[in-house]
Amino acid sequence: MIMEMGAIGAHSGTGVWRTVYSPEWVEANDLYARWLEDAGLTVSRDAVGNVWGKLEGTAGGASIVSGSHIDTQCPGGRYDGTLGALSALIALRVLKAQFGQPKRTLEAVSLCEEEGSRFPTANFWGSRAITGAIQQGDADNTLGFDGTSIAQAMRDVGLDPSIVASAQRHDIESFVELHIEQGPILEHADLPVAVVSAITGLRHYRVKLTGEQNHAGAFPMDLRRDPMAGFLEIGSGVINTAHRLGRPAVTTIGRAEVFPNGAAVVPREVHFTIDVRHPDPKQGEELYKLHEKLMREVASRRGLEIEWEIGIDKVPCLSDPSLVATFRDAAADQGVPTLTMASGAGHDTQQMAKIAKTVMIFVRSEKGRSHTPEEFSTVDDIVAGIKVLAAGLHKLAY
Amino acid sequence: MIMEMGAIGAHSGTGVWRTVYSPEWVEANDLYARWLEDAGLTVSRDAVGNVWGKLEGTAGGASIVSGSHIDTQCPGGRYDGTLGALSALIALRVLKAQFGQPKRTLEAVSLCEEEGSRFPTANFWGSRAITGAIQQGDADNTLGFDGTSIAQAMRDVGLDPSIVASAQRHDIESFVELHIEQGPILEHADLPVAVVSAITGLRHYRVKLTGEQNHAGAFPMDLRRDPMAGFLEIGSGVINTAHRLGRPAVTTIGRAEVFPNGAAVVPREVHFTIDVRHPDPKQGEELYKLHEKLMREVASRRGLEIEWEIGIDKVPCLSDPSLVATFRDAAADQGVPTLTMASGAGHDTQQMAKIAKTVMIFVRSEKGRSHTPEEFSTVDDIVAGIKVLAAGLHKLAY
Structure with missing residues (x-):
């Protein structure tokens, strides 16, 4: 299934180029919908094009949902996102085949957009629609790299951007996302699977240091106000x-x-970014404070002006402790050795956490690669991940 | 005279934009030639357009020459270069008026080009022609920022690039260049004038550090091969x-x-330059060794590949000790307090040192500024510098 899905938008050998609302995206979602049907699930599509497959529970009530995004980087690989959508489908197919109808309703979902690879400000478009985070007019104001609005791109594939709000769900109790790790931690720990305890908090500083531009030869070190030395x-x-x-x-x-970036010139200005991440809210704040204190101290000591803006600023997204425990137990039951770790990258789960309890399952990535055609996970590791997912969903729904 | 010369190519208020072989350059040299004539000196121009004013000595023999370049940065100020050409002219005028014909021949010169501000590889064109360092064909291969060859630019102002070799001189015994300091050392020492003991040695390293590009969130610090951290x-x-x-x-x-220069990406490569200068040959070599050792050590410890090329690589140009002593004595005679210091910037004197004994005189620069319309030296400091120059030339020639 990975190879069949990866053939849709195949690029650069083992890569995939499949941006939201592209012909490849339409084809991939149609295939996903057919596989959901083949698995005996009830298929539906919402206003932004997320594809859902439902396995109704006898007790009704809010759903337990699993899935991930079907879009890719330009090009990305075969695993980032897609593996989570496929794993949810396989888990539900297997659970239905092996255990029949569950008590609690289970759903698999292919989320339409996570990467922002066609519309740079559209990240999490699919999951944001589900949580009601997309405002009226956002679709017209979300422009692609080629200038097309996401509203127009939606119309081009038969979706109506004026009813995006109808994608909102109020009946999801838990969301479980399986994803490749995108880092080397599992590989270095020699483990196939992790249960994710939190998605990291993240802050971007955009810093500008200003000093005095001078001649590299004629100005002694002790008299310089050199923003490069400060940087x-x-x-x-x-x-x-x-x-x-x-x-x-x-x-x-x-x-x-x-600036001006000349070999024989003490620069006038250096601009740089600092990306800081920690999954623990208190320790993250402490890290921000340490960095800011150092910036002020160095600038002051070196006679430099310093300014910074904070761009992205996200608090950590903590997984639901009972879900973490459930999936760790499920892994133990299945004989799959796991690590409990934080995610240093962002995921749809962060959005879903606004309306549901969440947890993630990570599958080992070779060399920690992602967002590249070289990303790779072994079938053994993937199977281990799906076992943990299916066993956990079984604990929750049956 | 500074103001009248600065009006030719006036730019940005107090600035001057006067590149070699431009209409402003022609006008400035014509004015310089007229002033030489007014001073009773014998005027000549050589094949590259250097303008010479000679005060023949009774004893004949090799000349004692003073001067500097008449071209500027884009824009530069009124002082860099021009002040040295004017000071030589004034010194010779005063010496002739006050002491009549010298024993040794004295010459003032306006050198045609030093800055490389129109033809980036033409630096020291005027002084290189005098020392015979320009090869047949160089003029055709020296291209301006607009693609014009310096050969064509010469023809446009009536010069013949095929006879550049004729500008070579074999009869210069000593060359004395007065120049603004271009740094803040005299200002910080509260002194008007310096006698220059050496022009610094200089090496440019172009360094390339290569590591492994990774996700800024998913890759732990301890597993990174981060060329930015190495840089x-x-x-x-x-x-x-x-x-x-x-x-x-x-x-x-x-x-x-x-590279790739993204806020959330551990970079793959960082390229940077290191400009290293020391006027003492041994200490300069030691500094290069220390820097190279550190580069190798950091790259190795951080698992990075490192390569460097050496661009500019100039050994220090030591002033003639007897000339340094002569001009220090001259300053003392005139009651001008001086510092003896090295030049951290390059000058025509480095070229002239290939065929003559050399020394330089520096005049204090306000805030150490140069290569900018803001460069400034007071009339008092300039007069002090010219006194030292004239008194030193008197010691040498009368």
């Missing part, structure tokens, strides 16, 4: 702070720009 | 090394580029 010291410092704090703290300097 | 550590380290070594050592990171 180098701040950057080294924040990276060392996160490293010393240890896992799961991470701090990344991914972006830097130097 | 930050190396950059901080080399700057600290030069700072601790103290004046006149300087190390500058002026240029950095990050």
Whole structure:
């Protein structure tokens, strides 16, 4: 099924290029819907194009849902997102075949959009529609890299952007998302599967350091107000702070720009970003404070002006402790050794956590690769992940 | 004279934009030639357009020459270069008026090009022509920012690029260049004038650090091979090394580029430059070794690949000790307090040192500014500099 789905939008050998509302996306969702039907599930599609397969429970009530997104990066691989949608389908098919009708209603879902790879501000479009987080007019104002609005893209595939609000659900009790890890932690721990205890909190700082532009030869070191020296010291410092704090703290300097950027010129300005992540709310705040204190101290000592803006600023999303326990027990029952870890990347689960109890299951990624055609997980690890998912859903629904 | 010369190519208020072989350059050299004539000097122009004013000595023999370049940055200020050409002219005018014909021949010169501001690889065009460092064909291969060759630009102002070699001189014994300091050392020492003991040695490293691109959230700090972390550590380290070594050592990171340069991505590559300068040959070599050792150590410890190329690589240009002594004595005679210091910037004097004994005189720059319309030296400081120049030339020639 991974190979069949990966053939739709195949790109760069083992890659997949399948952005939301593209012809490949339509074809992939049609295949997903057919597989849901083949599994004996009741298929429906909502206003944004999420595809649902329902296995009605005898007791009725709110649903237990599993799934992930069907769209990819440009190109991404065969596993990121898709594996979670397929795993939910397989788990429900197997549960129905083996145990029949559950007490609680189970649903599998292919979420329409998570990556923002066609519309850069559309991330979590599918899950945001489900939680009611998309406002009237958002579809017209969400523009793609080519200038097309997501509203127009929806109309082009037969969806009506004026009824996006109808996708909202009020009857989901739990959401379980299986996903590739996208990092090397399971590989280094030599384990196939993790139960995710939290999705990391995240803050982006956009920092501007201003000093005095001078001649690289004629200005002595002790008289310089060099924003590059300040950047180098701040950057080294924040990276060392996160490293010393240890896992799961991470701090990344991914972006830097130097003005005027000449080899023989002490720069006037350095702009850079700091990406800071921690899944524990208190420790995350502490990390932010340490970084800000260092920035102020270095700038002041070096006679530099410093300004920063905070871009993305997300609090951690904690998994439901009882769901974590349930899926850890399920793994133990199945003889699948697991790790309990935090996710350093964002997922649809963060959105779903606004309306439901949530938990995630991670499957080992080779070399921690993702968002690339090279991303890979073995069938053995995937099967282990699906066993944990299915066994956990069984505990919840039967 | 500074104001009248600065009006030719006036730009941005107090700035001057006067590139080699431009209409402004022609006008400035014509004015310089007229002033030489007014001073009673014998005027000539050589094949590249250097303008010479000669005060023949009774003893004949090799000349004692003073001058500097007449071209500017885009825009530069009124002082960089021009002040040295004017000071030579004024010194010779005053010496002739006050002391008549010297024993040794004295010459003032306006050098045609030093900045490389129109033809980026043409630096020192005027002084290189005098030392015979320009090869047949160089003029055709030296292209301007607009694609024009310097050969064509020469023809456009009536010069013949095929006879550049004729500008070579074999009869210059000493070359003395007065120039603004371009740094803040005299200002901080509260002194008007310096005698320059050496022009710094200089090396440019172009460094490429390669690591592994990864997700900023999903990859733990301890498993990263992060070229940004390596750059930050190396950059901080080399700057600290030069700072601790103290004046006149300087190390500058002026240029950095990050790939792919995304806020949430551990970079794959960081490219950067290191500009390292020291006027003492042995201490300069030691500084290079310290920097290279640190680069190798950090790259190895962090699991990064490192490559570097050496771009500019110039050994220090030591002033002639007897000329340094002569001009220090001259300053003392004139009651001008001086500092003896190295130049951290390059000058035509470096070229002239290939064929003559050399020394430089620096005049205090306000806030150490240069290559900008804001560069400024007071008339008092300039007069002090010209006194030192004239008194030194008097010692040498009369």
